[in-house]
Amino acid sequence: MIEQVPKDILQKMYRDMVTGRKLDEFFLKLAASGDSDKDVPHRGAGEEAVVVGICANLRKDDYIKVTTRTRHCLTAKGMSIKDVLATKSYRDQRGVGGHCNYYDHEYGIIPYSGTLGEDVMVATGAALAAKLRNTDRVAVAIYGDASGNRPSIHSSMVFASAWKLPIIFVIQNNQYGMGTSVRKSYAIEDLSDRAKGFGFPGKTVDGNDVLEVYEVSKAFIERAREGNGPALIAAETYRLYGHYEGEGQKYRPEGEAEEWSKKDPLPRYTKQLLDMNVLTKSDIEKLDHEIEAEIEESMNFARSLPKWKIEDYHKNCIAEL
Amino acid sequence: MIEQVPKDILQKMYRDMVTGRKLDEFFLKLAASGDSDKDVPHRGAGEEAVVVGICANLRKDDYIKVTTRTRHCLTAKGMSIKDVLATKSYRDQRGVGGHCNYYDHEYGIIPYSGTLGEDVMVATGAALAAKLRNTDRVAVAIYGDASGNRPSIHSSMVFASAWKLPIIFVIQNNQYGMGTSVRKSYAIEDLSDRAKGFGFPGKTVDGNDVLEVYEVSKAFIERAREGNGPALIAAETYRLYGHYEGEGQKYRPEGEAEEWSKKDPLPRYTKQLLDMNVLTKSDIEKLDHEIEAEIEESMNFARSLPKWKIEDYHKNCIAEL
Amino acid sequence: MAANQSVTYVEAINQAIKEEMRRDEDIAVWGVDVIGDFEVTTTLGILEEFGEHRIMDTPITEEGIVGLAAGAAFAGLRPIVTLMHASFVPLALDALFLKLGCNYQEWGYAFQLPVVVMTPVSSGIGMGADLALSPEALVVHSPGLKVVMPSTPYDAKGLLKTCIRDDYPVIFMPHLGLYNDNKQEIPADEYTIPLGKADIKRKGADITIVTYSRMVLTALEASNRLSEEGIEAEVIDLRSLVPLDIDMIAASVKKTGRLIIVHEAYKRGGFAGEILFRLIEKAPELIKTLKHDIKRLTAPNISLPHTAYLEKQMIPQVEDIFRTVKEMF
Amino acid sequence: MAANQSVTYVEAINQAIKEEMRRDEDIAVWGVDVIGDFEVTTTLGILEEFGEHRIMDTPITEEGIVGLAAGAAFAGLRPIVTLMHASFVPLALDALFLKLGCNYQEWGYAFQLPVVVMTPVSSGIGMGADLALSPEALVVHSPGLKVVMPSTPYDAKGLLKTCIRDDYPVIFMPHLGLYNDNKQEIPADEYTIPLGKADIKRKGADITIVTYSRMVLTALEASNRLSEEGIEAEVIDLRSLVPLDIDMIAASVKKTGRLIIVHEAYKRGGFAGEILFRLIEKAPELIKTLKHDIKRLTAPNISLPHTAYLEKQMIPQVEDIFRTVKEMF
């Protein structure tokens, strides 16, 4: 399978995964240093393969909304590290998103909603516009397993299926929503079965295998682009960290996290690429340094920008109505 | 099949269907006479078999919520004709429901919600209480095909499936929601497939065949009573009249209503009972008169009650907070 | 200039939508049963003129109707979406409040969000508790939402056209009880009415009645009766609640020395309180010079019932306004 | 009488629930992640003491959490359900407003509907626009809903116990920003606090500050600073917004001659307007005798941003109250 994937795509996915991983770690530092708010980080390291594999099939003008936990993967959709870090540290001059809320109109990145699932309707609306405006753009809505029970997502599925909208729903199933196991909130074993109730195809994939994510999403995205309507992907992965940093995680069965960390998608993909000679060890080291340097540089650039001030925010809102 | 159904149940179902049919007609008269509000009647004649077949399996202490269009069938759950007509003409001394909104705490009749579908969550809550209080009561939530896409119903299914609640969901599929054909609002052919997405059984039945409704709901209700969780029935029937009386109905393909009216469940069931000698022609005539007399009498009784006055309603609300 | 034409309220709304759709190809309409011909329909003939890419019947999913509009606007459309009754505002309130009202503010108007949510108030006309909510207080509380509630065909058309041209979200709430009742002469030529300008529907020197939507008509009727008793009421039709024309209210109250606010919505937490506070902020000295204390007439804090004749009585009537105003003299 | 005990706000809430659950077997609790140990958790230890028939983690379906509560109460339970943040009130507003607030009124209290919806306001503590809404204006507008917003551990416990014993729906909104900060001595013996009685948290003769929830603490701090400048503020903690203790407000304002209302919610359509109108209805003459015009301090009509340091600045601060009050002298 991997043989058929163009080399530049294999490399792009690798770069995106590494960038994501390094950004997740960098966010921690940033929070500690006070350069972003002292928010409680919701870490997503170990879950990169889902966003990265999908984005390898998306164009700049497609739409996507990701989860707060995978905001570190947004460069895969084209958003620059500079913009990610400027947003994260409240210096993005376009708006005051930050924290978990990213936006990039140019790259079709739809803001995340703190009321979970409501953003899936927004993404579905983008898909509707894509269709009504006679483009072949598609939209992707990625949401967590627990979020997957939100009524707004079912409403999105109702619209998407009745109107054959070009949208791919993706459950990032990392097995937990806060302290609640996915087994407790669903009566279906295979989460992609949810699609059956609405009349479109669904498929469960190993969400820690970027190549499988890539292949399955490729087929669904092409199908949607051709006007054949929505699909659902349930991507099985694992939340390696607490819901937020510092939370006790008593709900986890012993050994579970250890088992899953063996399936970490980054080393796994690295090995595949090495085995195939798509990359050499020195390529990898070089890339590591390159990305780290880019992150440093981008952060320095961000620091050169003014942080949002309350007066500016008020002004930015044009006028109190 | 019909041979195995106890005779008293066959008779009860017949009486309930006839009562429903006659009440639907009576409601029209009542509206015209000014004895209920001049509301625009939403007629449900021809759709009685669904409620009637299901209620034959319910106990007094079970819960049910029906659609506004099938409020004429509520006697099947035990509500008296007196109470139906008192409510309809705003003389029920317990409350000012009326119009399409009926309630009878004694018979577990849950008020209908004008914001469609929200009442299904209420019925699901009754099922939850039944379970938590260690009873073997069940709840039934009947809603229209168009209502079936409401997010509140999907939320109810999420809860019912995750918690194995004793509730039967019933889509009264009369092929239209106002002017919108069911084909336009669903991408699934078989509406009972909606259950597949949530992990419980579903079955489509001929909703104009009271015996099939009875049999299928019997099995599901028993299953729920035994603690095995929810089920979905999609009952295929037809809205013989306009969404409300006087509406133009331009959206109907020619001949469709005529075709369906041949399948009217009442003559069909009558014939079955006659063929089987469960009832004779004279039984039927007698029953007809009996029910008509009961309706007259009940209405006379209702008329002897005071109509709600605004002062009483204010008082009834105890105190403005 | 073309001659005037005589139209109903619902025809005025229909004209506004069609005229704007002719002007701008990005406008699309969706909502529950917007194509067929029902008592609530404002969008007859759009399918025939513009085709099925411009108007769509939706599944009954109010949350989705509004939520999708936010995304479609993000992606370049200019949606006009309907909720069949304003009572459905609570069903879609997250989308209205957070997606439409708040989010684009945060993003610094970096993108436009041209959405009109059109939803008729169906209060006081026998629809029953669940469909009879007048929910303006719920959307008025949201940052970033404009709220428009016209009382006449002329206003409905001119205001709606302005709403459709606005690059940010507007909640447009006509009143179902006005749809067919009152024909009015309106210009055949194009016109628009700016938001934030109230309209004096009746001049008077003795008392200011501030109101909006259907209650304007009720207030006018009461004013005619009051006039027979020698009391000349000034009836201010707010037309838009957000932005609010507090200047006009203050000027009128300064002149008349008396103020009563009338609305159909439930009293507690209704819009009357906001008007009052804005007035005090605008003209703090005014309140001490009033000839009578300020009053409000609203629905009581009691559920509207599923009983047409009772429900109607719970909304301010001509008689209520007449009596209350008389008591203020 | 047992000795006092020193508890945090969240412990006080936890005690109230457990004590009532011991008293009444029909009480059951559900909500998103009510069992595990998170910053928002008020229900630790309930599973262990009462078992899984009495407390349940739900799927993330706020609409369902509240909607089911209405049905469960209809069928004999006394549910206490949680929405993790009060920002989720819009998601469940139909169930709150129509099913809990309105429907039982119509049915003439023919059945009881004992539901407590507990949902913490998470405003002003860096949660970002979507989670930071203080939505009291939305529920206050509903007929039939009581609304309670305590500011101290003592009040939280006593009020919540009353709410749980109420046979009709109550929205109980603690403030997440208070959960762990302020220990207070409270009686070890059982006590309850009636709804509808405000509490003077600080006596003063010069100005009345009417507020509730977390802003009580901010107002008290500001009052201490004002006192240094010779201004003695009276701080009224409403405790319950519905019912509203308008008598106490009127009496205090009569005494002080000055009034400022402070809340965290957005200004436009916020609860301040309702308080003002009720005051004018209660004591129409009072307003003419005031020494200064009435003020309100609230969040502006601008979306709270996803930016903790900005969001905090948008909620009234000690400094804001101090400055505004000083300007009133």
Ligand SMILES: Cc1ncc(C[n+]2csc(CCOP(=O)(O)OP(=O)(O)O)c2C)c(N)n1
């Ligand atoms: C509507 C809504 N309900 C509850 C919450 C609180 N909450 C925040 S994150 C979270 C868990 C989400 O789990 P999942 O969707 O699986 O995503 P994950 O955190 O695992 O990435 C919850 C319940 C919320 N933000 N929005």
Ligand SMILES: Cc1ncc(C[n+]2csc(CCOP(=O)(O)OP(=O)(O)O)c2C)c(N)n1
């Ligand atoms: C939430 C909501 N949206 C829309 C409506 C308006 N409405 C009333 S009845 C109806 C059609 C319902 O169709 P269906 O559920 O199939 O029931 P039927 O009328 O066919 O019995 C609609 C759209 C409503 N009452 N509630």
Ligand SMILES: [Mg+2]
């Ligand atoms: Mg998860």
Ligand SMILES: [Mg+2]
């Ligand atoms: Mg139907």
